[in-house]
Amino acid sequence: MTTLSAALMLFLIMDSIGNVPVFLALLKTLTPARRRVVLARELLIALAVLFAFLFGGAYILAALQLKQESVSIAGGIILFLIGLRMIFPTPEGIFGEVPDGEPFIVPMAIPSIAGPSTMAALMLLTNRHPDRSVDWSIALLIAWLASAVVLFSATALYRILGVRALSAIERLMGMLLVALSVQMFLDGLAVYLRPA
Numbered sequence: 001m002t003t004l005s006a007a008l009m010l011f012l013i014m015d016s017i018g019n020v021p022v023f024l025a026l027l028k029t030l031t032p033a034r035r036r037v038v039l040a041r042e043l044l045i046a047l048a049v050l051f052a053f054l055f056g057g058a059y060i061l062a063a064l065q066l067k068q069e070s071v072s073i074a075g076g077i078i079l080f081l082i083g084l085r086m087i088f089p090t091p092e093g094i095f096g097e098v099p100d101g102e103p104f105i106v107p108m109a110i111p112s113i114a115g116p117s118t119m120a121a122l123m124l125l126t127n128r129h130p131d132r133s134v135d136w137s138i139a140l141l142i143a144w145l146a147s148a149v150v151l152f153s154a155t156a157l158y159r160i161l162g163v164r165a166l167s168a169i170e171r172l173m174g175m176l177l178v179a180l181s182v183q184m185f186l187d188g189l190a191v192y193l194r195p196a
Contacts, residue, residue, distance in 0.1 A: 003135045003142075006125060010143035012177045013079065013118045016150040018086055018170035021163070022112065023154055026103050036152070038102060043148050045105055046113035050122060050140055053114075057123030058130055068127050072188025075120045079181030082117050086174025089167070113147060124184070 001009075027035045053060075061071060125136045150157065158166065 003139045006139035007142035011146050014147045016147035020154045042108040045109040049114040053119040054122045057126050069188040069191040071124050075124045076181045076185030078117045083174045083177035087171050
């Protein structure tokens with residue numbers, strides 16, 4: 001997997017376009033200046049959590065005695081389910097109901113930006129190719145920056161595109177994520193079935 005394809009995969013998993021309506025609903029009671037501060041804070045918290053999983057994921061896998069193929073298969077299943085929820089959304093959104101008040105860490109930083117599937121994908125990347133930590137760091141930064149641009153443009157995107165267009169884009173991203181998840185699942189299965 002190239003750095004760019006890893007960045008695209010992480011960006012799709014973060015689902016920043018799908019999170020636009022959720023984030024607008026969470027931040028609607030705040031002033032525009034405070035909204036930007038909260039969004040920046042949540043994005044930085046999410047980035048810190050994701051980097052922790054990027055560099056600490058291998059140790060977690062080793063402690064749990066998990067093999068690469070099992071993580072690949074499990075990651076493919078998780079991404080598949082999230083992709084399906086993006087294609088066929090529920091009224092509560094991908095991550096369920098959102099509490100009132102100013103968000104702090106939950107649900108914006110975790111699980112909206114730094115969700116379990118993003119963490120699992122980072123652990124999978126480092127487990128597959130531990131020598132490419134710099135590539136995965138660059139991919140994570142690219143995906144995070146792209147998500148930050150989308151989320152900081154949330155109000156404008158919502159006004160320009162509207163609910164229907166954002167929903168259509170989210171479903172298209174869900175289809176891409178489903179395709180990526182199937183490939184991840186098949187890669188893990190191929191390694192598992194390969195004769196020793």
